[in-house]
Amino acid sequence: MSAQNTYRAVASGATGILIVGASFPVTALLGGYPVLAGQAIRYAVGGLVLLGVLLARGRRLPKPGLRDLAGMAGMVIAGMLGFNAAILAAEQYATPGFVSAVVGVSPLVLAVAVPLLGGRRPAVAALLGAALVVLGVAVLTGGGSWHGPGLVLALLCMVGEVLFTLCAVGTVNRLGALEVSTWACLIAAVGGAVVATAVDGAAAWRLPTQGEAVALGVLSVLVTAVAFTCWYTCVAAIGADRAGVLIGLMPVSGLVVSVLLGLQPMSLAGVVGALAVAGGCVLGLRRRRELSGRRVPSEARPAPRPAVRG
Helix, strand or coil, rough: CHHHHHHHHHHHHEEEHHHHHHHHCCCCCCCCCCCCCCCCHHHHHHHHHHHHHHHHHCCCCHHHHHHHHHHHHHHHHHHHHHHHHHHHHHCCCCCCHHHHHHHHHHHHHHHHHHHHHHHCCCCHHHHHHHHHHHHHHHHHHCCCCCCCCCCHHHHHHHHHHHHHHHHHHHHHHHHHHHHHHHHHHHHHHHHHHHHHHHHHHHHHHCCCCHHHHHHHHHHHHHHHHHHHHHHHHHHHHCHHHHHHHHHHHHHHHHHHHHHHHCCCCCCCHHHHHHHHHHHHHHHHHHCCCCCCCCCCCCCCCCCCCCCCCC
Protein backbone atom coordinates (compact mmCIF):
# COMPACT_ATOMS: atom_id res chain seq x y z
CA MET A 1 0.00 0.00 0.00
CA SER A 2 1.32 3.45 -0.91
CA ALA A 3 1.99 6.04 1.79
CA GLN A 4 -0.87 8.17 0.47
CA ASN A 5 -3.36 5.31 0.74
CA THR A 6 -2.10 4.54 4.23
CA TYR A 7 -2.62 8.14 5.31
CA ARG A 8 -6.14 8.04 3.88
CA ALA A 9 -6.91 4.82 5.75
CA VAL A 10 -5.59 6.25 9.02
CA ALA A 11 -7.56 9.46 8.48
CA SER A 12 -10.68 7.36 7.85
CA GLY A 13 -10.22 5.35 11.04
CA ALA A 14 -9.43 8.43 13.12
CA THR A 15 -12.52 10.18 11.75
CA GLY A 16 -14.73 7.25 12.74
CA ILE A 17 -13.32 7.09 16.27
CA LEU A 18 -13.49 10.87 16.76
CA ILE A 19 -17.14 10.87 15.69
CA VAL A 20 -17.95 8.16 18.23
CA GLY A 21 -16.12 9.99 21.01
CA ALA A 22 -17.79 13.29 20.17
CA SER A 23 -21.22 11.65 20.29
CA PHE A 24 -21.16 10.98 24.04
CA PRO A 25 -22.99 14.25 24.93
CA VAL A 26 -25.57 13.43 22.23
CA THR A 27 -26.14 9.97 23.70
CA ALA A 28 -26.99 11.59 27.03
CA LEU A 29 -30.11 13.07 25.40
CA LEU A 30 -31.53 9.53 25.20
CA GLY A 31 -31.32 8.93 28.93
CA GLY A 32 -35.10 8.64 29.26
CA TYR A 33 -35.76 6.68 26.07
CA PRO A 34 -36.13 2.85 26.10
CA VAL A 35 -32.57 1.59 25.57
CA LEU A 36 -33.21 -1.49 23.43
CA ALA A 37 -35.76 0.21 21.20
CA GLY A 38 -33.43 3.17 20.76
CA GLN A 39 -30.65 0.87 19.60
CA ALA A 40 -32.99 -0.93 17.20
CA ILE A 41 -34.13 2.37 15.67
CA ARG A 42 -30.57 3.67 15.45
CA TYR A 43 -29.26 0.60 13.66
CA ALA A 44 -32.30 0.32 11.39
CA VAL A 45 -31.93 3.89 10.13
CA GLY A 46 -28.16 3.53 9.84
CA GLY A 47 -28.50 0.26 7.93
CA LEU A 48 -31.03 1.75 5.50
CA VAL A 49 -28.77 4.77 4.89
CA LEU A 50 -25.83 2.47 4.14
CA LEU A 51 -27.97 0.29 1.88
CA GLY A 52 -29.06 3.38 -0.04
CA VAL A 53 -25.42 4.45 -0.50
CA LEU A 54 -24.50 0.96 -1.66
CA LEU A 55 -27.29 0.84 -4.25
CA ALA A 56 -26.55 4.39 -5.40
CA ARG A 57 -23.02 3.26 -6.22
CA GLY A 58 -24.37 0.47 -8.37
CA ARG A 59 -23.34 -2.26 -5.94
CA ARG A 60 -25.40 -5.06 -4.47
CA LEU A 61 -25.54 -6.26 -0.90
CA PRO A 62 -23.60 -9.55 -1.11
CA LYS A 63 -24.88 -12.78 0.36
CA PRO A 64 -22.71 -13.62 3.39
CA GLY A 65 -21.27 -17.10 3.88
CA LEU A 66 -21.27 -19.04 7.13
CA ARG A 67 -17.93 -17.56 8.22
CA ASP A 68 -19.23 -14.08 7.45
CA LEU A 69 -22.41 -14.67 9.45
CA ALA A 70 -20.36 -15.94 12.40
CA GLY A 71 -18.15 -12.86 12.29
CA MET A 72 -21.09 -10.48 12.05
CA ALA A 73 -22.87 -12.30 14.87
CA GLY A 74 -19.86 -11.60 17.08
CA MET A 75 -19.84 -7.96 15.97
CA VAL A 76 -23.54 -7.48 16.68
CA ILE A 77 -23.93 -9.49 19.88
CA ALA A 78 -20.69 -8.52 21.59
CA GLY A 79 -19.55 -5.34 19.89
CA MET A 80 -22.83 -3.50 19.31
CA LEU A 81 -25.81 -4.60 21.42
CA GLY A 82 -23.71 -6.27 24.11
CA PHE A 83 -21.22 -3.41 24.38
CA ASN A 84 -23.95 -0.79 24.80
CA ALA A 85 -25.75 -2.89 27.41
CA ALA A 86 -22.49 -3.51 29.31
CA ILE A 87 -21.70 0.23 29.32
CA LEU A 88 -25.07 1.06 30.88
CA ALA A 89 -24.69 -1.69 33.48
CA ALA A 90 -21.06 -0.83 34.29
CA GLU A 91 -21.83 2.83 34.96
CA GLN A 92 -24.12 1.75 37.82
CA TYR A 93 -21.13 0.27 39.67
CA ALA A 94 -18.18 2.30 38.37
CA THR A 95 -17.34 5.86 37.45
CA PRO A 96 -17.26 6.75 33.73
CA GLY A 97 -13.53 7.40 34.07
CA PHE A 98 -12.89 3.88 35.30
CA VAL A 99 -14.97 2.31 32.52
CA SER A 100 -13.18 4.45 29.91
CA ALA A 101 -9.80 3.49 31.34
CA VAL A 102 -10.59 -0.23 31.15
CA VAL A 103 -11.99 0.06 27.62
CA GLY A 104 -8.81 1.98 26.80
CA VAL A 105 -6.85 -1.26 27.26
CA SER A 106 -8.39 -2.62 24.04
CA PRO A 107 -5.61 -1.23 21.77
CA LEU A 108 -3.05 -3.30 23.67
CA VAL A 109 -5.25 -6.41 23.49
CA LEU A 110 -5.63 -5.98 19.72
CA ALA A 111 -1.89 -5.36 19.28
CA VAL A 112 -1.22 -8.75 20.91
CA ALA A 113 -4.19 -10.85 19.80
CA VAL A 114 -4.36 -10.01 16.08
CA PRO A 115 -0.83 -11.07 15.12
CA LEU A 116 -0.92 -14.13 17.39
CA LEU A 117 -4.14 -15.32 15.74
CA GLY A 118 -2.41 -14.86 12.38
CA GLY A 119 0.61 -16.90 13.45
CA ARG A 120 2.88 -13.86 13.79
CA ARG A 121 4.77 -12.18 16.56
CA PRO A 122 3.32 -8.87 17.78
CA ALA A 123 5.11 -5.87 16.30
CA VAL A 124 7.20 -3.94 18.82
CA ALA A 125 6.02 -0.56 17.51
CA ALA A 126 2.37 -1.61 17.78
CA LEU A 127 2.87 -2.87 21.34
CA LEU A 128 4.72 0.24 22.51
CA GLY A 129 2.23 2.53 20.81
CA ALA A 130 -0.74 0.69 22.31
CA ALA A 131 0.84 0.74 25.78
CA LEU A 132 1.38 4.50 25.52
CA VAL A 133 -2.24 4.94 24.41
CA VAL A 134 -3.45 2.90 27.41
CA LEU A 135 -1.36 5.07 29.75
CA GLY A 136 -2.68 8.24 28.10
CA VAL A 137 -6.30 7.13 28.45
CA ALA A 138 -5.74 6.29 32.13
CA VAL A 139 -4.27 9.75 32.78
CA LEU A 140 -6.95 11.45 30.69
CA THR A 141 -9.86 9.79 32.47
CA GLY A 142 -8.37 9.99 35.94
CA GLY A 143 -8.61 6.25 36.53
CA GLY A 144 -11.87 6.41 38.45
CA SER A 145 -13.20 3.84 40.92
CA TRP A 146 -15.54 0.87 41.07
CA HIS A 147 -17.46 -1.31 43.51
CA GLY A 148 -19.32 -4.63 43.39
CA PRO A 149 -19.34 -6.09 39.85
CA GLY A 150 -18.00 -2.84 38.37
CA LEU A 151 -14.65 -4.32 37.35
CA VAL A 152 -16.22 -7.36 35.68
CA LEU A 153 -18.72 -5.22 33.79
CA ALA A 154 -15.98 -2.82 32.67
CA LEU A 155 -13.94 -5.78 31.42
CA LEU A 156 -16.99 -6.97 29.46
CA CYS A 157 -17.14 -3.52 27.85
CA MET A 158 -13.49 -3.89 26.86
CA VAL A 159 -14.12 -7.36 25.43
CA GLY A 160 -17.04 -6.02 23.42
CA GLU A 161 -14.86 -3.22 22.02
CA VAL A 162 -12.17 -5.73 21.02
CA LEU A 163 -14.62 -8.15 19.40
CA PHE A 164 -16.29 -5.32 17.47
CA THR A 165 -13.02 -5.03 15.53
CA LEU A 166 -11.61 -8.55 15.79
CA CYS A 167 -14.72 -10.36 14.55
CA ALA A 168 -14.91 -8.09 11.51
CA VAL A 169 -11.41 -8.57 10.10
CA GLY A 170 -11.99 -11.58 7.87
CA THR A 171 -15.53 -10.61 6.93
CA VAL A 172 -14.55 -7.09 5.89
CA ASN A 173 -11.76 -8.46 3.69
CA ARG A 174 -14.19 -10.82 1.95
CA LEU A 175 -17.23 -8.56 1.58
CA GLY A 176 -16.06 -4.97 2.00
CA ALA A 177 -16.33 -2.34 4.74
CA LEU A 178 -19.54 -0.73 3.47
CA GLU A 179 -21.22 -4.08 2.90
CA VAL A 180 -20.33 -5.47 6.33
CA SER A 181 -21.42 -2.25 8.05
CA THR A 182 -24.77 -2.49 6.26
CA TRP A 183 -25.33 -6.13 7.19
CA ALA A 184 -24.28 -5.57 10.82
CA CYS A 185 -26.67 -2.64 11.24
CA LEU A 186 -29.62 -4.50 9.72
CA ILE A 187 -28.97 -7.60 11.84
CA ALA A 188 -28.59 -5.47 14.99
CA ALA A 189 -31.82 -3.63 14.18
CA VAL A 190 -33.81 -6.85 13.89
CA GLY A 191 -32.20 -8.40 16.96
CA GLY A 192 -32.64 -5.25 19.02
CA ALA A 193 -36.30 -4.93 18.01
CA VAL A 194 -37.04 -8.54 18.97
CA VAL A 195 -35.34 -8.24 22.35
CA ALA A 196 -36.92 -4.83 23.04
CA THR A 197 -40.41 -6.16 22.35
CA ALA A 198 -39.79 -9.28 24.43
CA VAL A 199 -38.47 -7.29 27.40
CA ASP A 200 -40.54 -4.09 27.38
CA GLY A 201 -43.51 -4.97 25.19
CA ALA A 202 -45.45 -2.11 23.62
CA ALA A 203 -43.88 0.37 26.06
CA ALA A 204 -40.60 0.04 24.16
CA TRP A 205 -42.01 1.79 21.11
CA ARG A 206 -43.17 5.20 22.30
CA LEU A 207 -42.65 8.19 20.03
CA PRO A 208 -39.43 10.06 20.84
CA THR A 209 -39.47 13.70 21.86
CA GLN A 210 -37.96 16.29 19.54
CA GLY A 211 -34.61 16.15 21.36
CA GLU A 212 -34.62 12.36 21.36
CA ALA A 213 -35.45 12.27 17.65
CA VAL A 214 -32.51 14.57 16.88
CA ALA A 215 -30.21 12.40 18.99
CA LEU A 216 -31.40 9.23 17.25
CA GLY A 217 -30.84 10.86 13.88
CA VAL A 218 -27.29 11.90 14.72
CA LEU A 219 -26.45 8.49 16.16
CA SER A 220 -27.99 6.71 13.17
CA VAL A 221 -26.31 8.65 10.39
CA LEU A 222 -23.01 9.90 11.81
CA VAL A 223 -22.11 7.52 14.62
CA THR A 224 -23.46 4.38 12.94
CA ALA A 225 -23.46 4.71 9.15
CA VAL A 226 -20.47 7.03 8.73
CA ALA A 227 -18.29 6.00 11.67
CA PHE A 228 -18.72 2.24 11.16
CA THR A 229 -17.74 2.44 7.50
CA CYS A 230 -14.77 4.71 8.23
CA TRP A 231 -13.51 2.38 10.93
CA TYR A 232 -13.79 -0.87 8.99
CA THR A 233 -12.20 0.75 5.94
CA CYS A 234 -9.18 1.57 8.10
CA VAL A 235 -9.05 -1.90 9.68
CA ALA A 236 -9.11 -3.60 6.28
CA ALA A 237 -6.37 -1.34 4.94
CA ILE A 238 -3.75 -1.26 7.71
CA GLY A 239 -4.65 -4.15 10.02
CA ALA A 240 -6.61 -4.38 13.25
CA ASP A 241 -3.52 -4.32 15.47
CA ARG A 242 -2.23 -1.03 14.05
CA ALA A 243 -5.68 0.54 13.71
CA GLY A 244 -6.47 -0.40 17.30
CA VAL A 245 -4.32 2.40 18.73
CA LEU A 246 -6.78 4.90 17.26
CA ILE A 247 -9.41 3.73 19.77
CA GLY A 248 -7.55 5.87 22.29
CA LEU A 249 -8.78 8.96 20.44
CA MET A 250 -12.33 8.24 21.62
CA PRO A 251 -12.02 9.68 25.15
CA VAL A 252 -9.87 12.54 23.77
CA SER A 253 -12.68 13.52 21.41
CA GLY A 254 -15.23 13.20 24.21
CA LEU A 255 -13.10 15.44 26.44
CA VAL A 256 -12.72 18.14 23.77
CA VAL A 257 -16.47 18.22 23.07
CA SER A 258 -17.30 18.33 26.78
CA VAL A 259 -14.92 21.25 27.28
CA LEU A 260 -16.31 23.13 24.27
CA LEU A 261 -19.86 22.64 25.58
CA GLY A 262 -18.85 23.84 29.03
CA LEU A 263 -19.64 20.50 30.66
CA GLN A 264 -16.19 20.24 32.26
CA PRO A 265 -12.99 22.32 32.44
CA MET A 266 -9.76 21.42 30.69
CA SER A 267 -7.20 20.07 33.14
CA LEU A 268 -3.45 19.45 33.05
CA ALA A 269 -4.13 15.72 33.30
CA GLY A 270 -6.41 15.96 30.27
CA VAL A 271 -3.73 17.71 28.22
CA VAL A 272 -0.99 15.27 29.27
CA GLY A 273 -3.23 12.27 28.63
CA ALA A 274 -4.25 13.55 25.20
CA LEU A 275 -0.60 14.14 24.23
CA ALA A 276 0.31 10.62 25.38
CA VAL A 277 -2.53 9.15 23.30
CA ALA A 278 -1.40 11.14 20.26
CA GLY A 279 2.18 9.95 20.72
CA GLY A 280 1.02 6.37 21.09
CA CYS A 281 -1.01 6.61 17.88
CA VAL A 282 1.98 7.93 15.93
CA LEU A 283 4.23 5.18 17.29
CA GLY A 284 1.71 2.37 16.87
CA LEU A 285 0.86 3.33 13.29
CA ARG A 286 4.45 3.12 12.08
CA ARG A 287 4.95 0.62 9.27
CA ARG A 288 6.46 -2.70 10.27
CA ARG A 289 9.40 -3.76 8.11
CA GLU A 290 11.30 -6.99 7.86
CA LEU A 291 15.09 -7.15 8.23
CA SER A 292 15.42 -6.94 4.46
CA GLY A 293 13.61 -3.61 4.51
CA ARG A 294 10.47 -4.95 2.85
CA ARG A 295 7.20 -4.10 4.52
CA VAL A 296 5.39 -6.85 6.39
CA PRO A 297 1.83 -7.40 5.09
CA SER A 298 -0.97 -6.01 7.21
CA GLU A 299 -2.39 -8.34 9.85
CA ALA A 300 -5.80 -7.73 8.34
CA ARG A 301 -4.45 -9.08 5.06
CA PRO A 302 -1.75 -11.65 5.93
CA ALA A 303 -1.13 -12.53 2.28
CA PRO A 304 -1.89 -10.84 -1.03
CA ARG A 305 -5.01 -12.21 -2.68
CA PRO A 306 -7.70 -11.01 -5.07
CA ALA A 307 -10.32 -8.82 -3.42
CA VAL A 308 -13.78 -10.37 -3.22
CA ARG A 309 -16.61 -7.89 -3.22
CA GLY A 310 -20.30 -8.03 -3.86
